[in-house]
Amino acid sequence: MVSGGDFDDAGVFRLREDLAIIQTLDFFTPVVDDPFLFGQIAAANALSDVYAMGGTPLTAMNIAAFPRCANIETFSLILQGGAQKIGEAGAFLLGGHTIEDKEPKYGLSVTGTVHPDRVVRNSGACEGDLLFLTKRLGVGIICSAIKGGAVKEEEAAAVLREMAALNREAAFAMNKSGLRGATDVTGFGLLGHLHEMCEASRLAAEVWADALPVWPQAIELAKDGLIPAGAHRNRDFLREKTEFVNTPRHLQDIMFDPQTSGGLLLAAPPAKAGKLESDLERAGVGYAIIGKMRTGRGIRILDRR
Amino acid sequence: MEKLIDARGMECPMPVVITKKALTDLDSGKVVALVDNEEAKDNILRLADNLKLSATVRRQAGEFSVEISKPSQEKRPFPALETSAASIAADWVLLVTGETIGRGSEELGGVLLKTFFYALLSAEFPPAVIIFMNGGVKLTCQGSPVLEHILALQAKGSRVLSCGACLDYFKLKTRLCAGAVSNMYDIAQTMAQTPKLVTL
Numbered sequence: 001m002v003s004g005g006d007f008d009d010a011g012v013f014r015l016r017e018d019l020a021i022i023q024t025l026d027f028f029t030p031v032v033d034d035p036f037l038f039g040q041i042a043a044a045n046a047l048s049d050v051y052a053m054g055g056t057p058l059t060a061m062n063i064a065a066f067p068r069c070a071n072i073e074t075f076s077l078i079l080q081g082g083a084q085k086i087g088e089a090g091a092f093l094l095g096g097h098t099i100e101d102k103e104p105k106y107g108l109s110v111t112g113t114v115h116p117d118r119v120v121r122n123s124g125a126c127e128g129d130l131l132f133l134t135k136r137l138g139v140g141i142i143c144s145a146i147k148g149g150a151v152k153e154e155e156a157a158a159v160l161r162e163m164a165a166l167n168r169e170a171a172f173a174m175n176k177s178g179l180r181g182a183t184d185v186t187g188f189g190l191l192g193h194l195h196e197m198c199e200a201s202r203l204a205a206e207v208w209a210d211a212l213p214v215w216p217q218a219i220e221l222a223k224d225g226l227i228p229a230g231a232h233r234n235r236d237f238l239r240e241k242t243e244f245v246n247t248p249r250h251l252q253d254i255m256f257d258p259q260t261s262g263g264l265l266l267a268a269p270p271a272k273a274g275k276l277e278s279d280l281e282r283a284g285v286g287y288a289i290i291g292k293m294r295t296g297r298g299i300r301i302l303d304r305r
Numbered sequence: 306m307e308k309l310i311d312a313r314g315m316e317c318p319m320p321v322v323i324t325k326k327a328l329t330d331l332d333s334g335k336v337v338a339l340v341d342n343e344e345a346k347d348n349i350l351r352l353a354d355n356l357k358l359s360a361t362v363r364r365q366a367g368e369f370s371v372e373i374s375k376p377s378q379e380k381r382p383f384p385a386l387e388t389s390a391a392s393i394a395a396d397w398v399l400l401v402t403g404e405t406i407g408r409g410s411e412e413l414g415g416v417l418l419k420t421f422f423y424a425l426l427s428a429e430f431p432p433a434v435i436i437f438m439n440g441g442v443k444l445t446c447q448g449s450p451v452l453e454h455i456l457a458l459q460a461k462g463s464r465v466l467s468c469g470a471c472l473d474y475f476k477l478k479t480r481l482c483a484g485a486v487s488n489m490y491d492i493a494q495t496m497a498q499t500p501k502l503v504t505l
Contacts, residue, residue, distance in 0.1 A: 136447075141318075148322035155459060158481040165479060213447070216456055216482060223355045224325060225348030226318040232344045249351070284476040286447060 001116060002053070006123045006200035009049040009183055012114065020116045024049035027063045027107020031143045031260050032160055033153055035074045039081020040164040042106045045186065045261035047089050050112035051171035052184040052264055054120035057089045057112045062096025065105040078106050089166055123200035124180030125267035129293040131205065132276065134170040134285055135263025137190055138218020138254050139163055144228040145221050159215055163261045170264045170287070173279035177272045185262035189234045190255045193265055194291075194299055195241055201267075204296035207255070208305045209247050213288040214254055222250035222257075230258035238299075246303045255301070267293055306334035313341040313368065320345040321352050324373070328356065333377030341368050349373075397501040399425075399432040401441035406505055415450070421505070422454040426461075432503070434464045434495055436487070441505075442471040447480040455483045468492065 001020060002012035010024035026046040030038045043060075050057045062082060066075045086093045091110070142159050145151040153160070167184060174182055181201060185193050191207075198205050234256040244252055268276050273289070280287045308327050312320035324338045340346050346362060346369040353360035353373045360373045405414025406421060425431060435458065437445050444451055445467045459465050465484025472478045472486060496502055 144318050145322065148319055150318075150322045150325060154485065157485045158483065161481070161486075162479060216452060220456075221318075223351070225321045225351035225355070226325070227321075227344075227348055229317040229344070232317060284479060286479045 001119060002121060006121065007196040008122050008200075009052040010112075012053060012119055014116050018115060020114050020119065022050050022053050022055040022112040022114055023109070025063065025107070025109040027105050028260070029103050029105050032146065035077035036081040037160055037164060039078040039083075039106060040085050041160070041261050043082035043085035043108055044164055044166050046108035046110050047085065047091070048167045048184045048186075048261060048264075050110050051167040052120065052182055053112070053114060054118050054171070054175055054182070055112035055114035057086075057091035057110050059092050059094050059111045060086045061094055061109045062098070063107050063109055064096065064098040065101035065103070066098060067102055067104065068100050070104070075104070078104070082106065082108065085164070085166065089168060118175065120174065120180060120182045121200070122181070122183050122197045124182070125197055125201040125203060125293045126181070126269060127203060127293055127295050129181060129267035129269055130273050130289050131194070131207070131291045131293070132266040132268055132280070132287050133185065133190070133213060133263055133290050134167065134266070134280070134287045135162055135165070135185070135259075136213040136215050136286070137185075137259065137262075138215040138222070138257055139259050139262070140189075140228050140230060140257040141218045141221050141226060141254065142215060143260065145226050148226075150221070150226060151217065156217060159217065167264050169283040170266075170280065170285045173276055173283055173285065174264065174266050176279050177268065177276040179266055179268055179272065179276070181267035183265050185259045185265050187230065187258045189231065189257050189259065190265070191238055191242055191299055192234050192256070195238055197265065197267065198293070198297070198299065201293065204294045205291055205299045206294055207291035207299060207301045208303075209251050209301055210304045211288055211290045212251070212255070213286065213290075214251075218254055218257070219250060222253045227253045228258065231256045234258065242299045242301065244301045247301050252301075306331060308334070308336050310336065310338040312345060313339055315340075315345070317344055317348060321348045324349050325352055328358070328373065328375060331375055333375050336373045336375070338371045338373070339368060340371065346371055396433045396499060397430070397503060398434045398436065398495060398499040400436045400438065400496070400502060400504045401444060402438050402505065403440045404443050418505075419450055422451040422458075426454055426457055431458050431461050431463050434466060434499070436466045436468070436492055436495065437471070438468045438492070439471055440475075442467045442475060442477060445481055445483045446472075446477045447482055449482070452482055459483060466492065466495070
């Protein structure tokens with residue numbers, strides 16, 4: 001039902017009239033020092049692809065790489081962190097595979113289920129849909145500053161906690177409101193993933209810079225020019241597709257910042273937006289309405305609504 | 306004093322991170338950073354600009370040398386990052402139990418609180434620990450009118466603790482922006498150990 005063409009978050013395969021499976025795989029090198037937390041973040045990130053497609057995670061397999069001489073206790077903590085998140089998602093860990101490598105890596109292959117009529121896709125956004133974002137931006141900037149020693153991990157505790165949070169509640173609210181268009185915000189940054197949604201839906205989007213939820217630490221770091229290389233690559237790739245109207249440079253960088261385990265980007269028809277808001281609020285999910293879908297092509301960033 | 310940084314071959318943001326550290330460590334003088342790509346050069350120039358320091362760029366054979374001057378002055382353009390022992394010499398703990406100060410007018414109380422945190426920023430001895438309880442936890446979360454001040458105090462070395470049960474009660478756990486989540490056990494210990502507890 002869904003494969004690579006429209007840049008969706010996972011593949012979908014119909015098994016029966018009323019049942020399809022969603023399959024995805026994601027793994028990466030440590031983004032934080034704390035091994036348990038890294039395991040949690042990597043697992044939440046992999047599980048998120050299933051949530052973004054409207055599905056429920058069913059089973060998961062570990063995929064990992066670890067150096068031969070490193071402390072096995074550290075490796076065990078990474079796996080425990082991942083297992084905790086799999087349990088929280090209500091999925092079953094079936095096994096996995098580890099290879100030897102100089103740099104540790106961890107992630108999951110996740111299989112989820114969904115009703116074939118209720119698959120949520122990149123291509124499902126419609127003109128006039130309001131764009132909801134359910135996690136704050138700037139985590140790539142903050143994590144690379146932690147890696148470089150410019151920020152202490154403890155100072156960013158709230159940021160890391162939000163990275164480790166599942167997108168489950170946000171997805172639940174999305175499904176309850178019957179949305180059809182969504183994705184999760186990860187390596188290509190907010191604008192990269194919004195651009196994919198625009199292309200797949202054959203539409204344009206506008207973003208309101210003053211409405212963006214951004215970690216305050218990321219604003220300070222971005223003003224100081226502490227921008228990860230990935231943000232520059234995203235900017236270069238999207239140069240022709242984005243138009244900034246009076247947007248300060250540091251906010252532009254934050255919109256290009258690669259996110260790890262970012263939030264869901266939901267396209268909600270105005271008639272469903274009110275219910276979505278109340279469902280998100282009731283579930284305790286932080287969110288912001290950051291823009292809307294329009295006819296045409298490309299993304300225009302305005303300073304306000 | 307002049308310090309030379311060779312950041313060639315490094316991926317962003319590392320060139321900026323080490324340049325920033327060199328500038329922080331330097332009392333006055335020059336930092337010259339060598340980089341081999343345009344982005345690193347631009348980002349270092351933004352750092353200088355944000356710190357209100359003057360910078361010049363020389364380009365040679367695809368590489369850039371960025372020279373940043375830091376004038377000697379009593380008023381340093383940015384505070385040192387480390388928490389010096391002196392700044393927490395007067396160990397005191399601040400307990401914030403609401404969003405406002407005092408009774409009589411909510412509106413006035415909010416203004417007073419804002420002014421209080423602003424004033425606290427320039428105090429010689431900021432609190433060693435700031436504990437937020439009950440409605441006070443709204444101040445460490447997204448949308449707080451004093452979030453910037455709290456983050457600045459944190460950068461100066463104050464530990465910021467928000468009561469976990471209170472965050473749960475107000476459903477704010479996912480919106481916490483500053484400091485760590487704490488529990489009553491830690492909070493009680495902190496209060497019991499401090500020579501000076503100030504309650505708002």
